[in-house]
Amino acid sequence: MNSRLSLMMVLILVGTNPTMAQTTLVTQLQHSEKVEADRLFNQGLQQYQENQYGSAITSWQSALKLYRRLRDRPGEAQTLLHQGKVSFALSRYGEALQLYSEALPIIRSLKNQDSESTLLLLQGNAYFALARYEEALQLYHQALSIAQAVQNHSEEANSLMSQANVYTSLLRYDEAIHTYGEALLIFQAVQDRRGEATVLLNLATTYRRSSRYKEALQYYNQALPIFQKLKNRILEAHTLLSRGIAYVSLSRYEEAMAGYNQALPIFQKLNARDHEANAWMNLGFAQFAVQQFSQAERSLRRAIAVFEQIRLDRLSEANKISVFETQTKSYRALQEVLIAQNQPETALTISEWGRTKALVERLTQQLQPSSQLISQAPSLATLTQTARSQNATLVEYSVIDDPKGQETRLFIWVIQPNGSIAFRQVNLAAVLPKQCPTISRLIGNSRDSIGVRSSQSDWLIVDAVTQKHPCTQSDPDENFTTLYKLLIEPIASLLPTDPNQHIVFIPDRTLFLVPLAALKSADGQFLIEKHTIRTAPSIRLLDKTRALKSLSSGQGALIVGNPFMPNDPNSAQPLSNLPNAAQEANAIAPLFGTQAITGKQGTKKTVLQQMSDARIIHLATHGSFDDRNGFKSWLALAPSETDNGILTAEEVAQLKLNADLVVLSACDTGRGKVTGDGVIGLSRSFISAGVPSVIVSLWAVPDAPTAELMQAFYQQLKHNADKAQALRQAMLTTLKTHPNPKNWAAFTLIGEGL
Known part of the structure; x- marks a missing residue:
């Protein structure tokens, strides 16, 4: 008879007035359960230390049930904390965060500051593994404050080291080195x-990432024998892996591969999947460098297979997006390896597989709830069929880096409407001007030259070097001609001659910031004068937007312009009035037989109520993007008693819309956080909500020209259902009266054209 059943029977027998003997019996049974819970907890600890993670989880789950029944809060908290450690060790970072979040309020209620500091560190580590660095840093700061207050020197040093890890990931190397130095002194003082x-290992990695390879090797070589003496196999293997990366940077490939091959069996034995995948990936890099192409392909495919296991293992959508940022290099490297083996079409399938994973998976499950997620590259037949069904020329770009992370080449695939595929590659050094030696810097400079550099950090989402060293090339024509030479000229002969035939561009990384319509050929023509353009973050997504198109069932139009402005959530100051946006909405609404919603009528509540049933949604208001957390990008609507009027991308993504078209006639609505999953922001969220066609802006658009362009767009759309052609004609019309690309080239159509 188990203890739970025994206790239940005793309680039934004793009724509500137990005798002393009966009370003693209950106490004995409770004591027995406490002993059993502690035994299970300690058993789990032993299993965890022996890397028997599955057995440890089983022991702790049983212990947790007993602790909760006994209302043993310290036991419950420690069990949750250790379960989180196992989930973290298995690379189940979202699950670890959930367990830590359950433990934290219990530990705080017990006023156990040492345990609280430890738990904050563990939470920070999970966010760090998901590349959510700002959240990790906040938790590390909290842990440090507590550790210093209670004079827990070991936790103080661990907090400092963890902060330095974030600084390294954010390229703040001087801060990282200084902070590691503080942590090292404490660890040495307490003889830890x-x-x-561990500090020596992380310090070495910081020197490596700042290109100080010889210093990095010195620190790796100091750390390795200590880990070996301590028999700490996981950190021994991690040191071998990290040292190998330094060897590669010094072209010492054989030494690097020897280290990777030593590390791999350790990671595999310990089921350290994330580290195993990174070891396979770096082994593939080294094999590619010495032209062992078939071996490199095999290693990179193994890396991707393990990465996919991690990404699909119980992670939320947001965490899938962030963790994939740590995995994208393997997909780019595999493309290079395949091109080196003259397999450009297979490389295209890998390029596609490395895009919009989370969004495609989300839409697949929305469209086919019973479908199983398949972790494999799309077939070539699937991609060519998309070109046929879209009746469009598809152009996909992939920016390729060297081992040091510098952009070196641009891969371009063109799929014709008949399914034929052509491949081109561009050596960036041969095209980019010396004063703008990277694509990112050229794009930032091009935007700056027409006056659309955003105060909200165009430079930040590009790179730190660009921020410090902007290009000196300031002539807009020169900038956009260079971009044309880079992006269009290599494939110009493959593009349709009929200006009404659609081209769908699939950008990559900072190419999402390029106003393609404004690219200028040597003959002085803008690209929009030659072609009808739309974009998509991946070819696979076009299949999903086509399916969404078939399901669109909205009726009528929701036209909103210049709602009563709320306070800017970034500054707490009132947002400015947009009188031209009101005029824009009032001019557009009669085309659909409706009235525009303006001023105080345009509350968030009202707009959301009407949004779900509309076929066309037009929002002319203020917008803002967040390039650190794209889901925090927002649109401004009128506030009410129940809300502040700010509609975030995160909220939009939770909606179920039936619209055929959403037009965001506001500033920076096509911006957000640029990731391997595309641009995380408002455009992505509306597609997630079920909208097949979204028109958004790439910068802070001027009020009056935008109103003219939008009126021209809807007038065209009334006579021609082709949205891409309507936008093209509206741009050409606005170009005549407002020739600066700032005034007409900001908007792009994402998704379906019809």
């Missing part, structure tokens, strides 16, 4: 050899 070696 494991902590000392």
Whole structure:
């Protein structure tokens, strides 16, 4: 008879007035359960230390049930904390965060500051593994404050080291080195050899990432024997892996591969999947460098297979997006390896597989709830069929880096409407001007030259070097001609001659910021004068937007312009009035036989109520993007008693819309956080909500020209259902009266053209 059943029977027998003997019996049974819970907890600890993670989870789950029944809050908290550690070790970072979040309020209620500091560190580590660095840094700061307050020197040093890890990931190397130095002194003072070696390892990695390879090797070589003496196999293997990366940077490939091959069996034995995948990936890099192409392909495919296991293992959509940022290099490297083996079409399938994973998976499950997620590259037949069904020429770009992370080449695939595929590649050094040696810097400079550099950091989402060293090339024509030479000229002969035939561009990385319509050929023509243009973050997504198109069932139009402005959530100051946006809405609404919603009528509540049933949604208002957390990008609507009027991308993504078209006639609505999953922001969220066609802006658009362009667009659309052609004609019309690209080239159509 188990203890739970025994206790239940005793309680039934004793009724509500137990005798002393009966009370003693209950106490004995409770004591027995406490002993059993502690035994299970300690058993789990032993199993965890022996890397028997599955057995440890089983033991702790049983212990947790007993602790909760006994209302043993310390036991419950420690069990949750250790379950989180196992989930983290298995690369189930979202699950780890959930367990830590359950443990934290219990530990705080017990006023156990040492345990609280430890738990904050563990939470920070999970966010760090998901590349959510700002959240990790906040938790590390909290842990440090507590550790210093209670004079827990080991936790103080661990907090400092963890902060330095974030600084390294954010390229703040000087801060990282200084902070590691503080942590090292503390670890040495308390004679914590494991902590000392871990700081040496991380310090070496910081020197490596800042291109100080010889110094990096010195620190790796100091850390390795300490880990080996301590028999800390996981950190020994991690040191071998990291040192190998330094060897590659010094072209010492054989030494690098030897280290990777030593590390791999350790990671596999310990089921350290994330580290195993990184070891396979870096082994593939080294094999590619010495032209062992078939071996490199095999290693990179194994890396991707393990990465996919991690990404699909119980992660939320947001965490899938962030963790994939740590995995994208393997997909780009595999493209290079395949091109080196003269397999450009297979490389295209890998390029596609490395895009919009989370969004495609989300829409697949929305469209086919019973479908299983398949972790494999799309077939070539699927991609060519998309070109046929879209009746469009598809152009996909992929920016390729060297081992040091510098952009070196641009891969371009063109799929014709008949399914034929052509491949081109561009050596960036041969095209980019010396004063703008990277695509990112040229794009930033091009935007700056027409006066659309955003105060909200165009430079930040590009790179730190660009921020410090902007290009000196300031002539707009020169900038946009260079971009044309880079992006269009290599494939110009493959593009349709009929200006009404659609081209769908699939950008990559910062190419999402390029106003393609404004690219200028040597003959002085803008690209929009030659072609009808739309964009998509991937070819696979076009299949999903086509399916969404078939399901669009909205009726009528929701036209909103210049709602009563709320306070800017970034500054707490009132947003400015947009009188031209009101005029724009009032001019457009009669085309659909409706009235525009303006001023105080345009509350968030009212707009959301009407949004779900509309076929066309037009929002002319203020917008803002967040390039750190794209889901925090927003549109401004009128506030009410129940809300502040700010509609975030995160809220939009949770909606179920039936619209055929959404037009965001506001500033920066096509911006957001640029990731391997596309641009995370308002455009992505509306597609997630079920909208097949979205028109958004790439910068802060001027009020009056935008109103003219939008009126021209809807007038065209009334006579021609082709949205891409309507937008093209509206741009050409506005170009005549407002020739600066700033006034007409900001908007892009994402998704379906019809």
